Amino acid sequence: MVKISALASLPFLVSTLLVVPSISQADIQAVSCLVGPSKSATLSSGVPGLLETIDVQRGEEVEREQVLFSLNSNVEEASLALESARVAFAQRTLQRNQRLIERGILSESERDEMDTELSIARLQADLAEARIADRIIQAPFPGIISSLESEEGEYIDNTPVMQLVQIDPLELELVLPLSAFGRFSVGDVIDIELVEPVGESMPAEITSIDRFIDPSSGTFVIYLALNNTDNVIPPGINCRLPTSA
Missing domain, CATH: 1.10.287.470 (Helix hairpin bin)
Incomplete structure (x- = not known):
C-alpha cells in the first residue's frame, strides 16, 4: 500500500474520494442483499440454577415481558x-x-x-x-423464538437457553459498490425486490449508512427497515435493487 504524506496530498485525496460518477439508480448493481431480523438475542439467566420450566416453543410468537423460562426458586x-x-x-x-x-x-x-x-x-x-x-426470564422485546438451546431439568450457568428474534420490522443489509457512494441518505425510501418465495418489490427505509469503504472489495453497506406486519416475509432470503428505476 502506497502512503502519501499529509498536507501535500490533501487536494488529491479530496478529489479522489468525493468525485463519484453521475449514475442513475437503475445503473446501480448491488453486490449482495440479505434479509434478516432487526433484533436478535441469545437469552440466558443472570444467575445459575436448575432450569425448571420453559414456557414457550420454537417458532412461537411472544410479546415483550412475556415469561419465557424460569429457574427453580x-x-x-x-x-x-x-x-x-x-x-x-x-x-x-x-x-x-x-x-x-x-x-x-x-x-x-x-x-x-x-x-x-x-x-x-x-x-x-x-x-x-x-x-x-432474577430467576424468571421475560422477553426483552416482541419477537419469535427461533431456537431452543437447553431443556428443562438442566443446570445452567451462563448457558444459552433460547434465541429470540424480531422480524417486524426486518433489517436489510444492502452491499453496494463504491460508484453508489453518496447516492443515498438516511430516511430515503427505496424499492427493494425480494426473491422467492416472496417475489415482489417492497418499499424499505434506509436507517443507517456505513461511512467507511471496505478497501478489499470497494464496497459499503446500507441498512434498511422493511415492514413485516403479518410476519409473511421470512428472514434469510436474498433481495436486490430493481433493474429499472
Whole structure:
C-alpha cells in the first residue's frame, strides 16, 4: 500500500474520494442483499440454577415481558417467607409499643431501634423478592423464538437457553459498490425486490449508512427497515435493487 504524506496530498485525496460518477439508480448493481431480523438475542439467566420450566416453543410468537423460562426458586421463596415473617413481627412489635411511645415511656433510641428493625426487615424481604424475579426470564422485546438451546431439568450457568428474534420490522443489509457512494441518505425510501418465495418489490427505509469503504472489495453497506406486519416475509432470503428505476 502506497502512503502519501499529509498536507501535500490533501487536494488529491479530496478529489479522489468525493468525485463519484453521475449514475442513475437503475445503473446501480448491488453486490449482495440479505434479509434478516432487526433484533436478535441469545437469552440466558443472570444467575445459575436448575432450569425448571420453559414456557414457550420454537417458532412461537411472544410479546415483550412475556415469561419465557424460569429457574427453580425453592430456596429463594423460603427466604422470602422468612423475611416476610420478620416484617410482620417487627410491625407487631412497633404497634404493641405505640402507646408507650406516645406517652413518652419509651426513649427515642428504643423507638428508633424498632423503626430500624422494621425497615431492615422490609429491605430484606424486597431483596428476597428481587432474587426470585432474577430467576424468571421475560422477553426483552416482541419477537419469535427461533431456537431452543437447553431443556428443562438442566443446570445452567451462563448457558444459552433460547434465541429470540424480531422480524417486524426486518433489517436489510444492502452491499453496494463504491460508484453508489453518496447516492443515498438516511430516511430515503427505496424499492427493494425480494426473491422467492416472496417475489415482489417492497418499499424499505434506509436507517443507517456505513461511512467507511471496505478497501478489499470497494464496497459499503446500507441498512434498511422493511415492514413485516403479518410476519409473511421470512428472514434469510436474498433481495436486490430493481433493474429499472
